[in-house]
Amino acid sequence: MTDRVLKVAVLAGDGIGQEVIPETLKVLEAATRGRGVRFEWRECLVGGASIDAHGLPLTDEVLETCRRSDAILLGAAGGPKWDDQPLALRPEKAVLSIRKTFGLFANLRPIWLPECLRHRTPLRPDLLEGGVDMLIVRELNFGLYFGERGRRPGPEGDIEAYDTCVYSEKAVEQVARVAFDAAGRRRKRLMSLDKSNVLETSRLWREVVIRVGADYPDIELRHQLIDSATMVVVQRPTELDVILANNEFGDIISDEASVLGGSLGMIPSAAIGPRPPFFYEPISGSAPDIAGQGIANPIGAILSGALMLRYSFEMEEAAAAIEQAVRRALEAGHRTRDIADRNEKSIGTQEMTRRIIEAL
Ligand code: IPM
Ligand code: MN
Numbered sequence: 001m002t003d004r005v006l007k008v009a010v011l012a013g014d015g016i017g018q019e020v021i022p023e024t025l026k027v028l029e030a031a032t033r034g035r036g037v038r039f040e041w042r043e044c045l046v047g048g049a050s051i052d053a054h055g056l057p058l059t060d061e062v063l064e065t066c067r068r069s070d071a072i073l074l075g076a077a078g079g080p081k082w083d084d085q086p087l088a089l090r091p092e093k094a095v096l097s098i099r100k101t102f103g104l105f106a107n108l109r110p111i112w113l114p115e116c117l118r119h120r121t122p123l124r125p126d127l128l129e130g131g132v133d134m135l136i137v138r139e140l141n142f143g144l145y146f147g148e149r150g151r152r153p154g155p156e157g158d159i160e161a162y163d164t165c166v167y168s169e170k171a172v173e174q175v176a177r178v179a180f181d182a183a184g185r186r187r188k189r190l191m192s193l194d195k196s197n198v199l200e201t202s203r204l205w206r207e208v209v210i211r212v213g214a215d216y217p218d219i220e221l222r223h224q225l226i227d228s229a230t231m232v233v234v235q236r237p238t239e240l241d242v243i244l245a246n247n248e249f250g251d252i253i254s255d256e257a258s259v260l261g262g263s264l265g266m267i268p269s270a271a272i273g274p275r276p277p278f279f280y281e282p283i284s285g286s287a288p289d290i291a292g293q294g295i296a297n298p299i300g301a302i303l304s305g306a307l308m309l310r311y312s313f314e315m316e317e318a319a320a321a322i323e324q325a326v327r328r329a330l331e332a333g334h335r336t337r338d339i340a341d342r343n344e345k346s347i348g349t350q351e352m353t354r355r356i357i358e359a360l
Pocket of ligand 1: 092095096251283
């Protein structure tokens with residue numbers, strides 16, 4: 001029988017993206033060997049790398065390659081070198097365009113704290129008793145990120161700037177369903193974030209979430225204002241299961257919650273929508289402070305690869321095998337610098353990957 005060909009647009013991008021993505025491909029190859037598939041990696045420039053080569057963070061040609069692929073894997077986009085670019089030409093614009101072009105409205109960000117890293121979070125260990133295992137479902141196509149924005153004459157003869165936040169019922173409903181479905185497969189608790197004491201979009205958000213919730217009577221739904229939710233995340237993290245948030249609140253709460261996973265470098269993400277290609281990336285960003293040194297933690301990217309196997313290719317076994325291998329490598333004491341104790345020996349990106357592949 002001939003192997004199923006899996007076409008993946010590989011956008012390593014900037015900074016540590018260049019280091020963690022090649023390692024991720026190695027793990028994906030190893031985890032799928034003998035499972036009747038063959039990867040076709042289509043490497044493209046994106047972000048700052050693309051600005052340097054073509055003057056644009058994302059070219060039509062690369063977007064077309066993404067369109068004709070089954071999935072998209074990205075390392076990171078951005079870095080101090082391109083900080084002076086106007087908004088529309090910043091490296092990050094590539095990420096936003098891919099999410100929007102393919103209608104990838106739901107961003108899944110699982111945050112899980114391995115027991116052996118419990119002491120690495122800034123929280124008191126007793127607050128983590130019972131373990132951290134949450135899933136942030138962030139809306140990804142609307143809100144402040146995509147509303148009308150600009151500058152105009154201000155009231156005092158000066159300039160004012162504006163960004164607008166827009167959410168339709170349909171936009172809220174589709175992401176809420178993803179969150180409720182996920183909660184149904186997990187511990188059946190959903191915390192929806194909003195600022196409904198002030199914002200009209202948040203009032204609509206809450207109404208629609210309640211309406212959708214009626215279809216999921218077995219899910220315990222609670223609403224939390226975003227400001228107090230930032231406290232809940234660090235005060236009672238073990239009680240949290242699925243967190244549903246709009247684009248901007250989800251962006252902020254996921255960085256806060258990532259601290260509970262031991263390191264930002266450990267957290268993967270998947271952006272999904274009505275049809276492929278879906279989009280996978282670690283949430284760490286390009287980490288310019290450590291880029292080029294071979295010390296970045298590859299786990300966030302590798303776990304993103306596992307999510308790709310699960311959501312784009314229905315290869316649950318191989319996905320779970322990667323997650324298991326990461327767990328084993330950590331339990332065996334292998335640490336990149338971001339998760340090593342001061343007196344502990346740390347290993348580089350490639351060595352960490354080798355350990356994970358060994359554990360496979
Ligand atoms: C993230 C990032 C992006 C976002 C940036 C790079 C545009 O912070 O994925 O969380 O704000 O969505
Ligand atoms: Mn972010």
